[in-house]
Amino acid sequence: MCLVVGFGCGSPEPRIDTSDGLRQAIATAKAGDEIVLANGTYTDLALDFTGRGTEGKPIRLVAQEKGKVFLEGESYLRLSGEHLVVEGLVFRNGHTPTSEVISFRTAKDSLCTNCRVTECVIDNYNPSERFESDYWVGIYGRNNRFDHNYLTGKRNQGVTLAVRLDSEESRENFHRIDHNYFGERPLLGSNGGETLRIGTSHYSLSNSNTLVESNYFDRCSGEVEIVSSKSGANEFRGNTFHECQGTLTMRHGNGTVVDGNFLLGNGKPNTGGIRIINAGQQVTNNYLYGVTGHRFRAALAIMNGVPDSPINRYHQVTDAEARGNVFIDCDHIELGVGSDGERSAAPERSLIADNVFVNRKRSDLFTVHDDISGITFRDNLLDEQLTAPQEAGFRNIAIELAGAEGLLLPTGLPAADSIRTRMADRGTPENCGVDWYPIREEGQVFGNGKTIRITPGENTLSDAIAQSAAGDVIALSAGEYLQTKAIDLRHPLTITASGGEKPTLLFRKTSFINLENGGALTLQGVRVDGRECLDQPLNSVIRTSRYSMVNNYKLIIENCDFTELDVNHSFDVVRVAKHTFADSIVLRNSTFHNVSGSVLPLHQENDDIGIYNAENVVIENCDFDQIGQAALHLYRGGTDESTFGPFLTIDRCTFDEVGMDRRNRSDSAIRLYGPQSVSITNSIFDDSAPVRLHLVVGDPVISLADCVFSGGTELLDNGAPYTTENLLFLPEPITTLPDGRAIGSQLQ
Structure with a gap:
């Protein structure tokens, strides 16, 4: 019927x-x-x-x-x-x-x-609160199938698809999850951003027996564990991971099989591979290409465990195999990763055999963090210039590569032949999801819309933005643009000079542009002047929504000048709110002069639970002069290991008289607390408050090189002086750069 x-x-x-x-x-x-x-x-x-x-x-x-x-x-x-x-x-x-x-x-x-x-769609079905947690799919019971569905754009906390084992009737369930298209999951900046999780630590000693096969994971990057297997006897076969910033992780449980999967990092930053924890795991016949992540995100990460581990920590790796896998142009293989005072149990009775490693760009592929005598190495083949972690079990040969159905495979090697036999069963955009609903591009894109040209005047900019759409460009001719009302921006937009003299932006509200949920901004070639601003507390040029933003945003400032932002003692260039998250903030070729507050105060997530305000912060070729408080305050507290940001780059910048206001409670020109990757190079810090580093969260990667500290400016590591041979400390203020130009003039 x-x-x-x-x-x-x-x-x-x-x-x-x-x-x-x-x-x-x-x-x-x-x-x-x-x-x-x-x-x-x-x-x-x-x-x-x-x-x-x-x-x-x-x-x-x-x-x-x-x-x-x-x-x-x-x-x-x-x-x-x-x-x-x-x-x-x-x-x-x-x-x-x-x-x-x-x-x-x-x-x-x-x-x-x-x-x-089957053939259902869940498309950006999110609450407005970023950390209001839910699942999109929860599978209970036994012998159920979830297949040929399209799930895209999950942005709030919570697993996209969870297999639950919280009752006896849901264990040893033999579910099948196949041919689904898992669309883009943006960075969450917190724990709880997995795309697929099977079980939890509470039931991790039980078997789930769930089969996950021939799915397509497209840019799923919510957190370090894209797939989190937290139960035993699961199988992952024929799945494709396309440019995912995370790993297929056997987090808990024993006896899981990972066979014939395709992990395609394509050289994208922080893309991840396969992580082995616990006993009896089998990682065989997988193909990994261009996976760039390190530590927990490495192409192959075999972890150290905790002796007599509690059920929710890290059980020792024993009786595991990584066999017949092919690694092409992957950057890191890490053994004993996570080794520390707690995770001191090195792998035992495990095997790494018959794998092929090719990387023409580097020689130091392997990192050994602890004793690896419990791992047997056998018949692994390395490209000619790669260095083996030990002599036994590795052989360097000339390896030729050839194209095969869109992949680059070694020729004439058994491991590559095994990969070829599995290619027909891999998940692809064509055989996964549905064919009657369009695939969404979730990322914010600038400059792909129409160009709107405007002339100076009062509120002409807000009038133009009200008529704009995502990707549009607002081109400003020279002159002054006065805003008497704040601009709420809810889509990606570029504001740029149309050429010649920089146009001047003036405003009379507490903020000039508010990035609301969905908003993103590129600001190019303009001058922002605070002389029209009213003396009100908490002024800023750009601020994020005061409410939680479930959409990540991007902010790019290029070739701009910010000046006279000093009508009161707390005028910031950018002001962010709690539970807002930037995928990237970029300051490039710009000057910041006479700012009473901060330029980038990114320290609102201060609950010390691993949450932070921005993933990537890039500051290049910028001058900071007479900034009252910290030019940058970047904070990531807590010890959670599910995220790997923030990532900070500062290069070719000058900081002169920064952070010297008596109200500067951070007592710093730059304050970095807990970022995971820091590169500060070719920069000068003169007559400024200290640069303070507190880098004790996780295992941060720090590069400080070719910098000058003068005029009493200190570099402090957790409160103690920091010295290194490629940092120059001078006792007196300097007024000119090494090439003779004055401090405060832009570097080139």
Whole structure:
């Protein structure tokens, strides 16, 4: 029997009895029945699908036409029973009011057995609060299948898809998760950003027996664990990871198989590979290309464990195998990674054999952090210039590479032959997800829209922005632009000079531009002058939303001048709020003069739980002169290891009379607390407050080179003086750079 529920044929209006009719249809459905949800948009639909079909006659809940049934607002789906099938629904323009968008249970003791969800879409279905946690899919019960679905744009805290083992009926479940397209998951900047998690530490000594095969993970970068296997006896086969900034991690549980997967970093920064923890893990016949991450993100990371580890920490690696894998142009293989006073249990009774390592750009591929005598190495092949971690078990040969179905593989080697036999089963954009819903590009893109040219005047800029769309460019001719009202920006936009003299931006509100959720800004070739600003507390040129932003933002400032931002003692160039997160902030070829507050005060996430305000901060070829408080205050507290930022680069910059205001509570010109990657090079710090480094979180990578400190400016590491041979300390202030130009003039 086929029951059509909803809008009805040809009718543009919903029937009054949609919800009641749907509940009645579900309540009376029998094995073999099909319930058709008519085309249309359903708002706040709480859908409980229960019933008992049979293997040959499931009960089906399907869209009338795929791609034309939309569940919006606070809609969600729960199902329980046996042999149920859901097909063709789209969740968008809203968020779940419960803990899951799709749940394979309707109550704690009402689970699914032999049920299937296929060809459904969840598209940017997020709450407005960044750290309001939910799952998009929670799988319970046994023998269920989740396949050919498209999930994209999860931005809030919580796992995209979780297999739950919190009842006896959900363990040894033999679920199948296959041919799904997991679209972009942006950086969360916090723990809780996994795309797929199977189990939790509480049940990690139980087997899940979940099969994850032939899925496509596209730029899933929520946190370091893209896939977190926290149970035993799972299998990962034929999955493709495309430019994901994280790893396939066997975090807890034993006896998991990772075979025939394709991890394509393509040389993108911080892309990750496979991480081995616990006992009996099998990592075989995988192909990794251009994976650049290090430590926990390494192409292959075999961890140290904690002796007699608690269930939620790191169990020792024992009886593991990494065999027959091919690594092409990957940057790091790390053994005993995480070794410290707690993680002192080195791997035992493990094997690394028959692998192929090729990298034509470097020789130091391997990093050994602890005793590796518990690992047997056998018949591993290295490209000619690579250095082995030990002589036994490695052989350098000339390895030739050839193209094969879009991949670069060694020729004439057994490991490569094994990869070739698995290529037909790998997940691709063509065989994963659905073919009736467009693949979304989640990233913010500048400059791909129209150009709007405007002339000077009062509020002409805000008028133009009100008519703009994502990717547009606002081109300013020379002259003065006065804003008497703040600009709320909710899409990516470029504001640039159209040529010649820099236009001047003036404003009278507490902020000039507010980056609201979805907003991003490139500012180029302008002069920002604070002389029209009112004497009000907490002034800033650019600020983020005062509320949580679930969308990451980008801020790029190039070839700009900021001056006379001193109407009061707390005038910042940029002011950020708690629970807002920048994918990147870039200051390049710009000057900052006479600023009473800070330029980049990125220290609002101060709860010491591993959350921070910006992932990538780049400051290049900039001058900071007479800045009252810290030019940069970058903070990441806590010891959480699920994230690996912030990343900071400062190059070719001058800092003169920075941080000297008596109200500067940080007592610093630059204050860095807990960033994970710091590079400060070719820069001068003169007659300024100290540069303070507190770099004790995680295992940070620090590069300080070719810098000059003079006029009493100190470099302090955790409060103690920091000295190194390539840093020059001078006792007196300097007024000119080594090439003769005055301090405060831009470097070239």
